[in-house]
Every structure is written in structure tokens, then in C-alpha cells.
Amino acid sequence: MDAVSALLDGPYARGAFLLRSLLSPPWSMRIADEAPLTLLAVLHGSAWVVLAGGRTEHIGAGDVALVRGPQHYTVADEPSTPPQVSVGPGQQCTPVGSGTGMAELGTRAWGNDAAGGTVLLTGTYPRPGAVGERLVRALPPLVVVPADEGTSAVTRLLAAEVAREAPGQEAVLDRLLDVTLVSALRVWAASPEARAPGWYVAAGDPVVGPALTLLHDRPAEPWTVASLADAVGVARATLARRFTELVGEPPMSYLTSWRIALATDLLRDRSLTLSGIARRVGYTSPFALSTAFKRATGVSPAAHRATLAS
Numbered sequence: 001m002d003a004v005s006a007l008l009d010g011p012y013a014r015g016a017f018l019l020r021s022l023l024s025p026p027w028s029m030r031i032a033d034e035a036p037l038t039l040l041a042v043l044h045g046s047a048w049v050v051l052a053g054g055r056t057e058h059i060g061a062g063d064v065a066l067v068r069g070p071q072h073y074t075v076a077d078e079p080s081t082p083p084q085v086s087v088g089p090g091q092q093c094t095p096v097g098s099g100t101g102m103a104e105l106g107t108r109a110w111g112n113d114a115a116g117g118t119v120l121l122t123g124t125y126p127r128p129g130a131v132g133e134r135l136v137r138a139l140p141p142l143v144v145v146p147a148d149e150g151t152s153a154v155t156r157l158l159a160a161e162v163a164r165e166a167p168g169q170e171a172v173l174d175r176l177l178d179v180t181l182v183s184a185l186r187v188w189a190a191s192p193e194a195r196a197p198g199w200y201v202a203a204g205d206p207v208v209g210p211a212l213t214l215l216h217d218r219p220a221e222p223w224t225v226a227s228l229a230d231a232v233g234v235a236r237a238t239l240a241r242r243f244t245e246l247v248g249e250p251p252m253s254y255l256t257s258w259r260i261a262l263a264t265d266l267l268r269d270r271s272l273t274l275s276g277i278a279r280r281v282g283y284t285s286p287f288a289l290s291t292a293f294k295r296a297t298g299v300s301p302a303a304h305r306a307t308l309a310s
Contacts, residue, residue: 017124022111028076030083037125040065041155045118050074062147064184123177138197151183202246220282260296
């Protein structure tokens with residue numbers, strides 16, 4: 001797996017929240033669910049996203065917006081429209097002021113007008129895994145991806161599936177949301193004005209790209225800078241310098257953070273033992289994993305797993 005695929009593969013949707021909003025002006029929704037990552041796609045019409053600091057961005061038909069949590073924000077027909085409803089954690093909806101006029105309008109549909117000219121598709125990741133968090137941290141608070149042929153095609157497919165009920169529908173929607181997110185991220189990261197994270201830029205480098213792929217594909221190997229440099233066919237000093245310049249941290253530091261991220265995700269699987277997880281991510285024993293994990297996260301693997309269970 002190449003380096004970009006490995007990191008984009010992080011925020012897997014698992015029972016993600018998906019909803020179509022059918023709206024006629026005036027409408028405004030205060031989003032306070034504190035979700036780590038939300039995808040907004042405009043199927044018809046347009047909307048404004050207003051961040052807590054006052055930044056406003058217009059999104060039109062075919063555009064996709066990615067909003068990084070846990071900040072609160074507003075989605076409205078106009079930036080000046082007062083919020084009529086507040087969406088809190090767990091997607092709990094609370095009227096604001098005299099009432100909202102919002103109601104359920106069919107399968108995974110909600111809004112104030114079934115024939116409304118604005119149709120929004122919302123996909124919310126309630127808790128990306130640690131690998132996904134690495135990606136989320138690299139994003140700015142708001143990314144707007146202009147309409148793109150590839151992204152629009154996936155978005156239309158997702159919208160059609162959101163309106164259906166069929167066996168295995170939740171799994172289908174989760175996977176389609178992931179594909180939509182990855183498609184939007186690729187378009188954003190390839191744009192000249194994007195400040196793409198170092199690992200994305202480095203993935204295309206003839207020296208650092210292969211090194212990243214090796215670290216992602218084979219994290220359990222006892223890598224050193226020397227062995228990694230040998231594997232990609234360059235001098236140790238060359239790899240160390242170029243890797244640090246492009247990625248923003250030395251190779252072994254990156255490997256450690258990658259191993260901890262993988263371990264954090266694997267701890268969600270209660271069938272895996274700490275010994276098995278340690279071996280899969282490159283530690284010789286549960287004690288070695290625990291030491292590195294606690295140094296990086298502040299808690300032991302066992303404590304982290306207990307938190308997930310609760």
C-alpha cells in the first residue's frame with residue numbers, strides 16, 4: 001500500500017451518521033455535535049458554512065465541504081440567518097427560539113420542505129481511529145472542494161443509497177462515505193492553493209515515497225535509518241535529511257507514531273491480545289508496546305482499551 005493510501009484509509013466509517021436535508025429559505029442549523037470530521041455535499045442549491053471565528057464559505061451545487069471538529073459551526077442559506085435548530089452530540093436536535101419547522105421527510109431525510117430547492121447530504125464520522133486522527137489533524141478547520149467530475153459521481157451514488165433501505169445498507173453507506181471522503185481529499189490535496197500535509201507531498205518523492213511505503217506496509221520490521229536507506233537504495237544521510245525536510249520529522253520518529261496509531265486502532269478489536277498487537281506493530285513484547293504507547297499517549301494500552309469498552 002502506498003503512503004497516501006495508508007493514511008487516507010484511516011477514517012473508516014463505522015455506523016456513520018448520514019442524512020439528506022431538504023430545505024427552503026430561510027433556514028439555519030447550528031452544528032454543535034463536536035464530531036471529529038463531517039462531510040457536507042450540496043446536491044442542489046447552495047449553502048453557507050460559518051465557523052466559530054466568523055469565517056464564512058459559500059458551497060454550491062456539486063461542492064463538498066469537510067469540517068474538522070470539535071469546533072461548532074453553522075450551516076445556513078445566508079450567513080445572517082439566525083439558527084433555528086441546534087444539533088448536539090449524538091445528533092440530538094433542539095429547537096432554537098420559537099421553533100424550527102423541521103421534521104422527518106422520509107428515509108434518512110429531514111428538513112423544512114420536501115420540495116425544497118436546497119438538498120444537502122451530511123456524513124458524520126463520530127470517532128475516526130488513531131490512523132484517521134493523523135489525517136484529521138493535518139486538515140484545516142474547513143476545506144471546500146469545488147465540484148469535480150469524479151467526486152460528484154461518487155456523491156450522487158451515495159445520495160441515492162442514503163434514500164434506500166436494503167439488506168446490508170449500513171455497511172454500503174459507510175463504504176460509500178469513505179470513498180466520497182477520499183475522493184474529496186485527493187482533489188483538495190492536488191490543488192495548488194492547498195497546504196497539503198508533508199506526508200502527502202512526500203509520497204510522490206522518488207526517495208521518501210518508497211520509504212514511506214515500506215514503513216506503512218511493514219511496520220513490524222526492526223527498521224533503522226540505515227536499513228531503510230539500503231532498501232530504497234540511497235545513502236543513510238540522504239534519506240534522513242530528505243525525509244525530515246519533506247515529512248517534517250525523522251524516519252524513526254515517524255515510524256514510532258505510525259506504530260502507535262496502528263496499535264490504537266487494533267486495540268478496538270477485543271479478540272486481539274496485547275502480545276499479538278505488539279508483534280503486528282513492531283514491538284517485541286507487550287511491555288515494550290506499553291512503554292512506547294504510554295510515552296506517546298499518556299495512558300497504557302490496557303487503559304485505552306478499557307476506555308473504548310466504556
